Amino acid sequence: MHSWTDTLRFAFQPVVNLATGGVAALEILARPESGDVLAQARRDPELDGRLAVLAVRAAARQETLLPLHVNVFAGTLADLGGLTPLHDAVREAGRLPWEVTLDVVPPYTHVPQPALLEALAALRGQGFRIGADGVGEGDVPLRLLVDIAPDLVKLDASLLTRPAAVRAMRTLCDESGALLAVEGVETELQCAAALSAGAQLAQGVLFAPPARLPAADVYVPPRVPGVVSATRSGPSVREFVRPAALLPATASAGQVRALLTGSPDVSGVLLVDRTGVPVRSVHRSRFLLSMSGRYGHALYADRPAARLGDPPRTVGVDATAWEVLDVVAVGDRDRTSDDVAVVDGHGRCVGVVRLADLVRALAETQVEEAAGLNPLTRLPGSDVITGEVDRRLAAGRTVALSWLDIDHFKQVNDGAGFAEGDELIRSVGRALGYAASGSTRVGHIGGDDFLVLAEPECLDPLVAAVLDAPWSAGGRPVTLSLATVLCRPGSVSDHRQAAACLAPLKKAAKSLPGTSWVLGYAGLPGHEIRRGSPPMAATRTDAVAAEPGVG
Missing domain, CATH: 3.10.580.10 (CBS-domain)
Known part of the structure; x- marks a missing residue:
C-alpha cells in the first residue's frame, strides 16, 4: 500500500544576502507529485508537523551545511505546541536548533494567539529561530507580529510597489532586532527595489529557482555604479x-x-x-x-x-x-x-x-557625522546639509532647500510638557526620514527646526507625507510651517545665499494660519502658497508659477 510520503519530494531555494551576494540559508519546500498534501497539512496539524520533520531529513540527505528554513502553519504550532518530533529530527541530523528557522505561515484567522505565542516561546527556548512568513499578503495582525518578535520577517514581493511600507517594516525590524527579507523576487528591478527599501535578504527565481539539489551558485544582479551612490554623498x-x-x-x-x-x-x-x-x-x-x-x-x-x-x-x-x-x-x-x-x-x-x-577616509567621515547627529532625533545637523547644498550647486544642479518647524512650539511645551514636545519633534523627524527618497537629505538644526534638501520632483510626495498627517501633542492639534526655495543653476553661489533667499519665505509661511507651505525661486520676487490660506486682511503676494515637474 502506497503512502503519501512515497510521492513527496522536497526542493531547495536559497535565501540570498543582498549585501554579500552569498547564500545565507536554504528554504525547504514540499513538492508532492500527486495530491494536495499542503492543503491537507493546513487542516491537519499532525500532518504538517510530519512534513517539517521530513523536510529536515531531506536536507540531511543532501549533506548541506547551510542554515535551514522550514515552513510550519501557525495553526499547527498553536495546536501541537513545541513540536518535539522536529527537535528530535534536527538532533538526529547532526544539526543545532539555532541553525533552523521556523517560518510561521498564515493563516492566523481563528488561531488562538495565546497558544501560538506559548508554542513559539517554547521553540525559541529550545534554540530555534522564528520567521514570520507571508507578511503583506497574509493575515497576520500587526500587534501579533510585534508580540511574536520574529528573528526574520519575510515580505511578499508585491509590497515592493509600496516602498514606504517596506521601509516602515525595516524600521520595525531594526527596533526588534529582526532581519528583513523579500520573497518572490523575479526581476532585477524588484531586486534593486528591495535593496533600496532596506531589505537585507531575498529569495526568488531571479537568484535561483527551487531545485531538487541545493544551488551551488546563485545569480545576484550587479549593482549599477551610480544608482546606489546617488543616495549618498561623500568626499570627492x-x-x-x-x-x-x-x-x-x-x-x-x-x-x-x-x-x-x-x-x-x-x-x-x-x-x-x-x-x-x-x-x-x-x-x-x-x-x-x-x-x-x-x-x-x-x-x-x-x-x-x-x-x-x-x-x-x-x-x-x-x-x-x-x-x-x-x-x-x-x-x-x-x-x-x-x-x-x-x-x-x-x-x-x-x-x-x-x-x-x-x-580610512569614509570611516573617519562616518565618525564625524555620528558626532554631529542631533541626540534627540539622530539626524545630522546643518553642516551636513549645507555642505551637500554647496556640492550640488557647484555641480550645476537645481537645489530645493526647505525649512520646516512646528508652529507655536513654546506653547506646546508649556501646555503639554517638554516630554510631549520632545516626542513630537522625534515624530516629525521620523516622518521626514520615512518620506525621504532618492538623494533627499534631512537635517535637524536644533529645537523644532528641520532642513530638507531634495530634488524638485521629490517635493510633492514628501510634503504630502508630512504636512497632510494629523499632528498633536498632549491631545492638542499641532500645525507645521514649511518654506521651500528652488535655486536654479546660477541663481545663488552657495548655501549662505540660498539661506538668505529662504529667510523671507520662512516668515511668509509662519504668517499663514494653520499648516502651511510656501515656495519661491531664488532671485525672483514673490512666492506661491502651496498649503494654507492668507489672513483675510492680508494681500496675497504675487505668485510665481510652478515649473513643469515641480508641484
Whole structure:
C-alpha cells in the first residue's frame, strides 16, 4: 500500500544576502507529485508537523551545511505546541536548533494567539529561530507580529510597489532586532527595489529557482555604479588620487617587471593606449606571482604584459568615494585590492585611487557625522546639509532647500510638557526620514527646526507625507510651517545665499494660519502658497508659477 510520503519530494531555494551576494540559508519546500498534501497539512496539524520533520531529513540527505528554513502553519504550532518530533529530527541530523528557522505561515484567522505565542516561546527556548512568513499578503495582525518578535520577517514581493511600507517594516525590524527579507523576487528591478527599501535578504527565481539539489551558485544582479551612490554623498575621489604607473599597451612583461621591482611602492601598472585611455590593469602581486613561477620568466618576459592583466576599473574624476566602492564591489573578490583608475571626460587616466585610502577616509567621515547627529532625533545637523547644498550647486544642479518647524512650539511645551514636545519633534523627524527618497537629505538644526534638501520632483510626495498627517501633542492639534526655495543653476553661489533667499519665505509661511507651505525661486520676487490660506486682511503676494515637474 502506497503512502503519501512515497510521492513527496522536497526542493531547495536559497535565501540570498543582498549585501554579500552569498547564500545565507536554504528554504525547504514540499513538492508532492500527486495530491494536495499542503492543503491537507493546513487542516491537519499532525500532518504538517510530519512534513517539517521530513523536510529536515531531506536536507540531511543532501549533506548541506547551510542554515535551514522550514515552513510550519501557525495553526499547527498553536495546536501541537513545541513540536518535539522536529527537535528530535534536527538532533538526529547532526544539526543545532539555532541553525533552523521556523517560518510561521498564515493563516492566523481563528488561531488562538495565546497558544501560538506559548508554542513559539517554547521553540525559541529550545534554540530555534522564528520567521514570520507571508507578511503583506497574509493575515497576520500587526500587534501579533510585534508580540511574536520574529528573528526574520519575510515580505511578499508585491509590497515592493509600496516602498514606504517596506521601509516602515525595516524600521520595525531594526527596533526588534529582526532581519528583513523579500520573497518572490523575479526581476532585477524588484531586486534593486528591495535593496533600496532596506531589505537585507531575498529569495526568488531571479537568484535561483527551487531545485531538487541545493544551488551551488546563485545569480545576484550587479549593482549599477551610480544608482546606489546617488543616495549618498561623500568626499570627492579627487582627494585620494595618486600618481599612476603607466606603460604603453604594447609593453612587454619584462618591462612591467622592471618597473615593479624598481619601485616597491607601486601597487600596479596601467597599460594605456596612445591617447592615455587605460586598456589593461596589472596587479603587482598577481603579476609577480605569475612571473616567479616555474618557467614564468621564460614564458612571459618577452610577451605582451597585457596577457597578464585584467580589464581596468575606472571612475570619473568627479566621482565620490562611495561610487568608487560601488565599482570595487562589482566583479571578482580577488580584485578588491586593485587600484582604480581615475579618468577625465575623455577617458584618459589622471591617476589612481587605493581602496585602503577610501575606507580610512569614509570611516573617519562616518565618525564625524555620528558626532554631529542631533541626540534627540539622530539626524545630522546643518553642516551636513549645507555642505551637500554647496556640492550640488557647484555641480550645476537645481537645489530645493526647505525649512520646516512646528508652529507655536513654546506653547506646546508649556501646555503639554517638554516630554510631549520632545516626542513630537522625534515624530516629525521620523516622518521626514520615512518620506525621504532618492538623494533627499534631512537635517535637524536644533529645537523644532528641520532642513530638507531634495530634488524638485521629490517635493510633492514628501510634503504630502508630512504636512497632510494629523499632528498633536498632549491631545492638542499641532500645525507645521514649511518654506521651500528652488535655486536654479546660477541663481545663488552657495548655501549662505540660498539661506538668505529662504529667510523671507520662512516668515511668509509662519504668517499663514494653520499648516502651511510656501515656495519661491531664488532671485525672483514673490512666492506661491502651496498649503494654507492668507489672513483675510492680508494681500496675497504675487505668485510665481510652478515649473513643469515641480508641484
